[in-house]
Amino acid sequence: MGGDLADVRLWTGELERLHGRFVHRFSRSEPRESALAYMQGLVAPLERKNGWTLAEQAGHSAPDRIHRLLNRIDWNADEVLDDVRDYVVEHLGDPDAVLIVDDTGFLKKGVRSAGVQRQYSGTAGRTENCQVGVFLAYAGARGRTLIDRRLYLPTYRRPPSIEHVLHWSYWRRRRQQQARVSHYKRRGHTPPETAQPSGQRPLQY
Structure with a gap:
């Protein structure tokens, strides 16, 4: 869904009421807040909608909280x-x-x-x-x-091998890391990984 600024303002109150219907499905405050921010981003008039743009719309400095909501936090x-x-x-x-x-x-x-x-x-x-x-x-x-x-x-004619599954998991994490670096460079910032002292390893997912 998309819309202009007036549409977003009209949706804000109703989104919060809808959010209140299922907020009890999350055990901690962070995913509750991230869920509402994610919904608000989906109806915002953004040209592109992905983890980075939704995070920026919510005022986050990086998409980590949105990614945790979608990929890591335990909710049904x-x-x-x-x-x-x-x-x-x-x-x-x-x-x-x-x-x-x-x-x-x-x-x-x-x-x-x-x-x-x-x-x-x-x-x-x-x-x-x-x-x-x-x-x-x-x-x-x-x-x-x-x-x-x-x-x-x-x-499928045959199930994927364990090597294929592990390779896919590594490839997905690598693509996420590449997207993070590209995002920082487009905005003229130094990626956090390259800013670390040479004696430290980058953050591992």
């Missing part, structure tokens, strides 16, 4: 989704509402993301290297919204 996304569905029924409930199922392809250049292979993509209109997400929407006279999602996992 399905339980949060249950809370969101209750919110949707409460505000958009309609006896004549319908459920809409549709899939969307996410084009990929590599092969290391979960579910990636050459398969038909409705987005591209042809067979491409991509992931496929399946989404469930609720639509009625009072409004419409997404209420569920799944990543389509194709059946």
Whole structure:
């Protein structure tokens, strides 16, 4: 979702009320605050939306808190989704509402993301290297919204080897590190890793 500044102001109060519906799913204050900041960033009028831009929108100096929320902190996304569905029924409930199922392809250049292979993509209109997400929407006279999602996992001819899994994990951490360094350089700052004394090793993930 996007919008202009007026839209963001209108959304702010309602986002906080929605956030209050599932804030109990997080055991500590940091992920509670990060969850709200993440939601506010998603509806903000940003040209690009990624960990860095959402962190800057929230006033963070780096995307670490957003990354921890999405990758490391223990919380159950399905339980949060249950809370969101209750919110949707409460505000958009309609006896004549319908459920809409549709899939969307996410084009990929590599092969290391979960579910990636050459398969038909409705987005591209042809067979491409991509992931496929399946989404469930609720639509009625009072409004419409997404209420569920799944990543389509194709059946592979053979399971990936442990070496492939470990290589993917290393590759993902390496890409994250490269993105951090690139971000600092674009803004004319010295990356934290290169600013350390030569006798110390960089931060390991």
